[in-house]
Amino acid sequence: MNVTEAVSTRRSIRQFLDKPVDLETLRRIMDTARWTASGCNYQPWEATLVTGQPLKDLQAKLTSSQPQQAEYDWTAPGQEEAYKERLNAVSRGMFGSMNIARDDGEGRMKAMMRNTTSFDAPVVMFIYFPRLMKEAQWSDTGMWLQSVALLLREEGLDSCFQEYMALYADVIRDHLGLDHDRYMLFCGMAIGYRDEDAPLNNFERERVALDDQVKFLGWD
Ligand SMILES: Cc1cc2nc3c(=O)[nH]c(=O)nc-3n(C[C@H](O)[C@H](O)[C@H](O)COP(=O)(O)O)c2cc1C
Incomplete structure (x- = not known):
């Protein structure tokens, strides 16, 4: 697979196969990812990957906990109509693929709550960094x-990135043995093998047109 294929076949997967992911594969991936660039080479990211019983134990805690105030705000862009519409488009695609109607508040809530168990992914990575970042x-x-x-x-x-996990930062930090004062919990990442046939993994996504987003100067 080349980079173009990797970029264009990646999408957020919200229904996974019941198939474990072996440690060696994940170690290889995380080892290569260390070569990502970072300003001043600070390499601020830290993470814990969880599977099996420790994941089940954490998910039991998450399922029985109330969401907390998120530690950071990812909703700010929604103040502007254009950004609000981008979110609405994702919701339409996602809930539409599950046949959940726009006015079915309970159905939407139930679907959202699947974030808690990371869409049944066999592995979840939790990403955090010191608060001074x-x-x-x-x-x-x-x-x-x-x-x-x-x-x-x-x-x-x-995979599916999950900022949703920031709503459970305290429970997650406790479970992972992270110092609450030192660490900001950024997000989770559900990891596993995609269920190719699931409508939830196949709805159409929208992107802003290239020329509305990027300018090229000096070619003419
Ligand atoms: C930092 C980050 C956090 C995200 N958090 C969630 C989340 O909590 N739950 C979820 O279902 N999707 C989450 N997403 C996925 C986005 O909704 C998704 O990337 C976007 O709709 C574009 O779709 P695509 O990833 O399929 O291309 C997150 C994405 C990013 C980059």
């Missing part, structure tokens, strides 16, 4: 996450 290092962590997502594709694996 600022915008530049959050961005570096995003780049590292994209490296991981693409390397997963190369191994035939799939």
